[in-house]
Amino acid sequence: MKLFLTFFLCSLTQLATARTLLVGPAESIRSLQKAFALAADGDTIRLRQGIYKEGTLQLTKSITLLGENYPVLEGEKKFEILHISGKNITIRGIHFRNSGYSAMNDFASIKLVDGSHITLDQNIVSNAYFAIHVSNCTYVHIRNNRITGIPASEQMTGNGIHLWKSSHATIENNVIKGHRDGIYFEFVTSSFIRNNHSENNIRYGLHFMFSNDDSYMQNRFINNGAGVAVMYSKRVRMEKNHFEENWGASAYGILLKDITDSHILQNVFMKNTVGIFMEGSSRMEITRNRFLNNGWAMKIQASCDDNLFHYNNFTGNSFDVGTNGTMVLNRFENNYWDKYDGYDMNKDGIGDVPYHPVSMYSVIVEQNPTTLILFRSFMVSLLDRAEKAIPSLTPEHLIDNKPMMKMLRL
Amino acid sequence: MRFLNLLLIVSFLTGACSVKPEPFKFGKDLCHTCKMTLMDPKFGAEVVTKKGRIFKFDDLVCLNQYLQTEKEAEQNLSHLLVIDFEKGDAFTDAREAWYVFSTEIKSPMAGHTAAFSSRETAEKFSGTVNGTLKRWDEVSGKK
Numbered sequence: 001m002k003l004f005l006t007f008f009l010c011s012l013t014q015l016a017t018a019r020t021l022l023v024g025p026a027e028s029i030r031s032l033q034k035a036f037a038l039a040a041d042g043d044t045i046r047l048r049q050g051i052y053k054e055g056t057l058q059l060t061k062s063i064t065l066l067g068e069n070y071p072v073l074e075g076e077k078k079f080e081i082l083h084i085s086g087k088n089i090t091i092r093g094i095h096f097r098n099s100g101y102s103a104m105n106d107f108a109s110i111k112l113v114d115g116s117h118i119t120l121d122q123n124i125v126s127n128a129y130f131a132i133h134v135s136n137c138t139y140v141h142i143r144n145n146r147i148t149g150i151p152a153s154e155q156m157t158g159n160g161i162h163l164w165k166s167s168h169a170t171i172e173n174n175v176i177k178g179h180r181d182g183i184y185f186e187f188v189t190s191s192f193i194r195n196n197h198s199e200n201n202i203r204y205g206l207h208f209m210f211s212n213d214d215s216y217m218q219n220r221f222i223n224n225g226a227g228v229a230v231m232y233s234k235r236v237r238m239e240k241n242h243f244e245e246n247w248g249a250s251a252y253g254i255l256l257k258d259i260t261d262s263h264i265l266q267n268v269f270m271k272n273t274v275g276i277f278m279e280g281s282s283r284m285e286i287t288r289n290r291f292l293n294n295g296w297a298m299k300i301q302a303s304c305d306d307n308l309f310h311y312n313n314f315t316g317n318s319f320d321v322g323t324n325g326t327m328v329l330n331r332f333e334n335n336y337w338d339k340y341d342g343y344d345m346n347k348d349g350i351g352d353v354p355y356h357p358v359s360m361y362s363v364i365v366e367q368n369p370t371t372l373i374l375f376r377s378f379m380v381s382l383l384d385r386a387e388k389a390i391p392s393l394t395p396e397h398l399i400d401n402k403p404m405m406k407m408l409r410l
Numbered sequence: 411m412r413f414l415n416l417l418l419i420v421s422f423l424t425g426a427c428s429v430k431p432e433p434f435k436f437g438k439d440l441c442h443t444c445k446m447t448l449m450d451p452k453f454g455a456e457v458v459t460k461k462g463r464i465f466k467f468d469d470l471v472c473l474n475q476y477l478q479t480e481k482e483a484e485q486n487l488s489h490l491l492v493i494d495f496e497k498g499d500a501f502t503d504a505r506e507a508w509y510v511f512s513t514e515i516k517s518p519m520a521g522h523t524a525a526f527s528s529r530e531t532a533e534k535f536s537g538t539v540n541g542t543l544k545r546w547d548e549v550s551g552k553k
Contacts, residue, residue, distance in 0.1 A: 229445075
């Protein structure tokens with residue numbers, strides 16, 4: 001009992017030593033730099049409203065930094081604003097503004113290096129080169145932040161949330177606009193990207209490179225320069241995301257390059273030049289997605305194999321599937337295609353003749369893009385009709401054997 | 411007059427066929443190998459074939475992949491260029507360039523290699539990133 005009491009009292013004193021430091025223009029501590037020097041592990045710093053110009057701040061202690069009414073840390077377009085390395089750190093409610101630019105180094109408003117268990121919550125980052133830059137960290141939580149860049153010129157803009165060589169990160173409920181890539185992952189494993197809104201970024205809304213075992217769900221990627229790119233990765237889950245309004249000669253809803261053993265579930269692809277562009281990808285399952293009003297719902301290059309496309313809805317797309325070869329190593333089953341015009345005599349809900357998602361004209365366009373000018377012309381519809389009756393040019397094995405008669409409820 | 415016309419036509423035709431490298435349109439052009447949009451003016455490569463076809467790459471890794479898959483390609487090239495890391499968005503001959511390899515260099519496709527036209531700058535930069543200096547034969551995977 002005595003031992004327990006001693007422990008109890010000890011822990012109490014521990015609690016009592018965790019202080020709260022007040023920093024502000026009217027407080028005894030006026031600068032954050034001084035507060036960082038005075039603080040000990042476990043302390044909380046409350047930053048009062050105001051504008052603070054303190055160059056680059058270094059934080060290595062396990063503290064919680066809370067802003068009151070969004071105090072501004074000003075980078076004067078010269079400095080990285082906050083440099084964090086350490087563990088158990090929380091930064092909340094602070095506005096990081098005008099951080100510097102460097103051609104050689106990836107200057108960032110908030111830079112996390114060699115850290116773990118760091119939370120960035122409800123911050124605002126504006127006019128940054130890189131907004132949040134994370135390298136070599138584990139268990140980083142980046143949530144509820146609003147990040148807005150000014151895309152002055154393409155090369156002068158870095159990524160919104162940039163992670164490199166990290167694991168177990170959670171990126172949640174952020175809004176990212178006007179950067180190079182909204183969210184960028186390179187060598188990041190076992191992480192979640194959830195419920196973010198990435199819009200009007202110059203290149204990709206989300207960019208994955210060499211990052212295995214990650215998942216991204218319920219994000220919205222709208223009107224980014226080239227959509228979303230997922231490249232050279234394994235075991236990625238892409239679920240319930242919206243890919244919208246990615247228009248342009250090289251813009252895709254998702255660009256998949258060398259992706260294996262991954263899942264694309266319940267996403268919406270709407271008004272993209274190409275919904276999914278797939279190259280060198282295999283063993284993927286693409287199911288229960290909605291493809292609406294795209295130029296091409298999917299372009300599947302001949303380098304893809306062993307992929308399964310089933311229970312998807314294809315409606316209002318100019319072309320359903322485009323491909324550059326005749327070899328077909330992928331399976332299509334039980335999809336709904338609005339262009340299917342077969343009958344269902346035995347009334348089992350499945351069309352009696354297979355559907356050919358690759359039209360004659362899409363083969364011609366693939367080989368000679370300028371022929372697109374003839375789209376919806378009389379000759380082209382005639383060609384497509386003839387091809388349907390006597391297939392000659394379209395890959396004869398690229399078929400959906402069980403096309404659904406009714407749109408699937410997804 | 412007829413002669414002049416002919417001359418005009420001939421000069422126009424030869425002009426159209428001239429084999430010249432083309433600067434990158436950042437944010438628009440795609441890498442031929444990885445299909446990524448070119449964005450980083452510090453890295454990249456371009457090849458121009460003798461027939462005048464141009465291929466652009468965002469990283470040395472992608473250039474090498476192209477050179478290895480198109481076996482006969484190298485003989486058919488009129489230009490083999492890399493972007494000068496120091497100058498950015500300016501080409502230099504890939505076979506003559508000096509390369510710095512260091513894992514601290516972050517290029518678009520994790521090639522970790524920067525190219526320089528001048529040996530001096532390459533050496534100076536190598537010192538700052540703890541890198542190793544290389545020549546074309548070593549970075550192009552021939553050794």
